[in-house]
Amino acid sequence: MKILVCISKTPDTTAKIAFTDNNTKFAEAGVQFIVNPYDEWYALVRALELKEAGTATSVSLINVGGADNDPIIRKALAIGGDDAIRVNATEGDSYYIASQIAAVAKEGAYDLIFTGKETIDYNGSCIGGMISEILEVPYISLATALAADGNQLTVTREIEGGEELDILSLPAVISCQKGMAEQRIPNMKGIMGARTKPLTVKDPVEADVLTTIVAFELPPAKAGVKLVSADEPEELVRLLHEEAKVF
Amino acid sequence: MVLIFADQIEGQIKKQGFEAVSYGAKIAENLGTTAEVLVLGTVDNANEALAALGKYGATKVHYASNAIFDTFDAQVYAAAIADAVAAVGANVVVFSHTTTGKAIAPRLSARLKAGLVAGAISLPDITSGFVVKKLVFSGKAFAHVGVNTPIKVISLNPNAFGVKQQEGTAEVIALDLKPMAGKITVKEVNKITGTVPLGEAELVISGGRGLKGPENWYLVEDLANEIGAATACSRAVADAHWRPHHEHVGQTGGAVAPNLYFAIGISGAIQHLAGVNRSKTIVVINKDPEAPFFKAADYGIVGDAFVVMPKIVEAVKKMKATS
Numbered sequence: 001m002k003i004l005v006c007i008s009k010t011p012d013t014t015a016k017i018a019f020t021d022n023n024t025k026f027a028e029a030g031v032q033f034i035v036n037p038y039d040e041w042y043a044l045v046r047a048l049e050l051k052e053a054g055t056a057t058s059v060s061l062i063n064v065g066g067a068d069n070d071p072i073i074r075k076a077l078a079i080g081g082d083d084a085i086r087v088n089a090t091e092g093d094s095y096y097i098a099s100q101i102a103a104v105a106k107e108g109a110y111d112l113i114f115t116g117k118e119t120i121d122y123n124g125s126c127i128g129g130m131i132s133e134i135l136e137v138p139y140i141s142l143a144t145a146l147a148a149d150g151n152q153l154t155v156t157r158e159i160e161g162g163e164e165l166d167i168l169s170l171p172a173v174i175s176c177q178k179g180m181a182e183q184r185i186p187n188m189k190g191i192m193g194a195r196t197k198p199l200t201v202k203d204p205v206e207a208d209v210l211t212t213i214v215a216f217e218l219p220p221a222k223a224g225v226k227l228v229s230a231d232e233p234e235e236l237v238r239l240l241h242e243e244a245k246v247f
Numbered sequence: 248m249v250l251i252f253a254d255q256i257e258g259q260i261k262k263q264g265f266e267a268v269s270y271g272a273k274i275a276e277n278l279g280t281t282a283e284v285l286v287l288g289t290v291d292n293a294n295e296a297l298a299a300l301g302k303y304g305a306t307k308v309h310y311a312s313n314a315i316f317d318t319f320d321a322q323v324y325a326a327a328i329a330d331a332v333a334a335v336g337a338n339v340v341v342f343s344h345t346t347t348g349k350a351i352a353p354r355l356s357a358r359l360k361a362g363l364v365a366g367a368i369s370l371p372d373i374t375s376g377f378v379v380k381k382l383v384f385s386g387k388a389f390a391h392v393g394v395n396t397p398i399k400v401i402s403l404n405p406n407a408f409g410v411k412q413q414e415g416t417a418e419v420i421a422l423d424l425k426p427m428a429g430k431i432t433v434k435e436v437n438k439i440t441g442t443v444p445l446g447e448a449e450l451v452i453s454g455g456r457g458l459k460g461p462e463n464w465y466l467v468e469d470l471a472n473e474i475g476a477a478t479a480c481s482r483a484v485a486d487a488h489w490r491p492h493h494e495h496v497g498q499t500g501g502a503v504a505p506n507l508y509f510a511i512g513i514s515g516a517i518q519h520l521a522g523v524n525r526s527k528t529i530v531v532i533n534k535d536p537e538a539p540f541f542k543a544a545d546y547g548i549v550g551d552a553f554v555v556m557p558k559i560v561e562a563v564k565k566m567k568a569t570s
Contacts, residue, residue, distance in 0.1 A: 011384070013385075013498065013517055013518060013521070014517050017384045017387045017388050019388075037498070037499070041499075093362070094353075094363070094365075095356065095357060095360070095362070095363075098353075098357065120384070120385050120498065120521070121383060121384055121385075122383055122390075123365075123366055123381075123382060123383055123384075123385060124353075124363075124365040124366065125344075125349045125353070125365055125366070126352075126353040126356070126363060126365050127353070128353070129321065129349070129350060129351070129352070129353025129354045129356075129357070130353045130354070130356065130357040132321070132322070132354060133322075133325060133353070133354040133355075133356075133357035133358050134357055136322075137322075138320065138321075138322050138430045138431055139321045139322060139350060139354065140321075140350075140431070141321065141346065141349050141350040142346055142349065142350075154434070157346075158346050159319075159346050159347075159436070160256055160261070160263075160345055160346055160347070160444060160446055160447075161256075161438050161439055161444035161446070161447075162436065162437050162438035162439050162493075163436075163437050163493075164319075164433055164435065164436050164437075165433070165434045165435035165436075165437075166431050166432065166433055166434065167431070167432040167433075167434050168430055168431045168432070169430065177499075178492075178495075178499045178500065179492070208360055209395070210356070210360060210361065210362035210363070210394070210395060210396050211362040211363065211364065211392050211393060211394050211395060212392070212393045212395060213390045213391065213392055213393075214376075214378055214391045214392070214393045215390075215391045216383070216388055216389065216390050216391075217380075217388065217389040217390075217391065218387075218388050218389075219387075219388065219389065222542070222543065222544075222545070223545075225531070225541045225542070225544040225545065225546065225547045226545065226546050226547070227541075227546075227547050227548070227549065228546065228547070228548050229548070230548050230549060230550025230551070230554070230555055233548065233555050233558040233559045233562055234558070234559075234561075234562035234565070236530070236546060236548060236559065236562075237559060237562040237563055237566055238562075238566075239546055240507070240528070240530065240546065241566055241570075244507070244527075244528040244545065244546070246449075246450065246506050246507040246527075246528050247450065247474045247507070247563075
């Protein structure tokens with residue numbers, strides 16, 4: 001079983017969000033970038049566990065982006081993975097990116113593709129579903145557990161108000177969230193080893209761009225918290241009832 | 248025409264479905280066209296239940312009751328919805344951004360090469376093109392996303408538009424789809440029963456480490472029971488197994504957007520805020536005046552939850568008795 005793990009570069013969770021170029025571009029200056037947490041903590045680590053258990057034969061990482069993404073790819077490789085592929089494309093929407101990953105997945109004959117449940121920047125939760133449709137394979141979204149036995153997968157996924165246990169055969173695309181695995185901290189050996197792991201750069205394939213971000217907008221600043229004295233909790237109830245009208 | 252996919256859960260259309268229909272109906276009104284609904288799988292008391300979707304602005308409900316749809320497989324659903332889109336001639340397709348919508352909408356988008364706005368929070372702006380607002384950067388900003396394709400797909404964030412009721416009855420039309428055989432077998436479904444599901448809840452009461460232990464959860468539950476709210480918790484609480492994991496809200500847990508998010512003894516780390524900052528009203532009870540959560544809150548009390556919460560419950564009881 002060959003696994004392909006999709007790795008996205010995102011601003012650090014605590015990064016200040018601002019925009020430039022008339023609110024059309026994310027202001028990258030001074031921002032620390034990380035591997036998208038869902039990709040790293042759940043998708044990548046579960047893939048590594050499957051290899052350690054002897055179920056998977058290889059774990060490859062894929063990223064779509066420019067050369068400035070390489071440090072992030074190396075960071076992910078420090079946690080684990082045999083090699084990485086970067087499709088050298090800096091523009092495009094989720095469909096364009098999914099098309100690039102699908103093309104690589106097809107060419108490399110990967111059996112199992114993992115994504116995080118969403119990226120913490122665009123919050124689309126789209127890439128996995130789109131890849132699966134392009135490849136015409138099953139897709140399980142928001143998976144919280146996965147076991148593999150030969151060609152067969154047993155996957156637990158979140159549904160409205162509960163969870164569902166699904167059985168399917170490879171090939172498949174799975175989006176991963178909390179429960180799939182536990183975050184790993186890279187050790188020195190991993191960090192040193194990541195420097196020499198193969199990172200192949202590929203040119204993008206032709207693909208459509210279906211959407212464009214016209215503008216970004218920051219939410220209006222909160223008016224500020226209205227503090228009620230701890231001695232008058234009934235005043236809070238009155239405000240929630242009469243002013244906020246929540247009950 | 249605007250086609251709304253209304254998800255049936257165990258034979259019933261739920262609140263998110265009504266909201267998606269309300270939203271789709273308003274889009275249709277703005278575009279000068281009709282809103283029609285697509286329902287797949289077996290619905291209880293179908294004729295009556297589906298005709299009632301007219302109350303949310305649908306003129307027709309296309310109902311494909313093939314039993315294959317009673318097992319959820321995103322591939323089967325997306326293929327069937329694509330066929331339905333062609334059969335009824337839809338140019339806008341609306342989903343709710345729920346676990347089901349998140350699985351199908353991207354597949355449909357790729358299948359039809361129709362641009363998708365995932366997690367929309369507003370009506371499309373059609374003054375110049377077709378632009379839909381969505382949250383990005385985990386709720387810290389908005390993006391206005393332009394859809395460049397003839398068919399547009401939108402998945403609406405739950406609770407972003409609201410259920411809008413009016414008068415009306417929809418015409419229910421049997422739709423004959425030829426679904427492909429599914430590749431997923433559902434072995435087991437486990438539902439959490441007896442509580443308000445977090446994703447659907449309009450009111451959420453949430454507790455953090457400040458409550459000191461699971462035995463003190465009456466402080467959360469008493470208020471939740473009084474106002475009919477769902478209960479939630481912070482990551483630290485779920486990790487300590489004080490509360491079940493499905494109650495965990497925050498970046499790694501679930502994201503919620505209720506009308507009221509009432510946080511007791513939660514400091515408000517940025518990861519927690521990422522899961523709750525879409526809530527319309529945030530109340531924070533914390534004894535630490537420096538708790539970062541106060542900066543994101545609308546109302547707050549700096550005080551001891553063990554003293555304050557019972558008084559709040561009493562005040563709610565009194566208010567209910569007099570109103």
